[in-house]
Amino acid sequence: NAGVTQTPKFQVLKTGQSMTLQCAQDMNHNSMYWYRQDPGMGLRLIYYSASEGTTDKGEVPNGYNVSRLNKREFSLRLESAAPSQTSVYFCASSRLAGGHTGELFFGEGSRLTVL
């Protein structure tokens, strides 16, 4: 049982390049999330998808787009990468939206460096 799988695990980009982070979960969860972790900043929500077909902005959505491709997959796209987007990105899923309905299950993270 893989849980939440993120690809790639590491990526180096030049300023202005674009890329997509892929995330897939095999737990039949309805909700999926993208967080970023920066030193001293904790985990900040970028976008989330409460259910297939819906997406909503989180705390720090600027510079990102997302696609909920199907129930299993939720991708995060950087259209024009900036050094401020250097971070570790975590995808997560939960059975239902909202913290009351059970914990989030996280992937191992994708470390992105923008030069």
Place this chain on the structure above:
Amino acid sequence: DQQVKQNSPSLSVQEGRISILNCDYTNSMFDYFLWYKKYPAEGPTFLISISSIKDKNEDGRFTVFLNKSAKHLSLHIVPSQPGDSAVYFCAAPRSGNTPLVFGKGTRLSVIA
């Protein structure tokens, strides 16, 4: 605005002693809290939670205490073990159906 605050970036404790990690929140509407644990190069994993209808929840060596009047919760680890060395995040949903808001984390080092 940071609605969940962990004011201690790091904590160092001797093996066998108690570790106490603190978390404060500003929104009195928060009614459910979670703690996550994160090892280097891994994703966070759920540790323990507490509902506002309780003031204590215990799971083995881990106990979370909630003081609603002070808007404060704490995670106690007794006894602390070297394998507990990790970053601990406090989290809460803004409301019942919204994603979790996380604190900045506290790095716990348990020294053998």
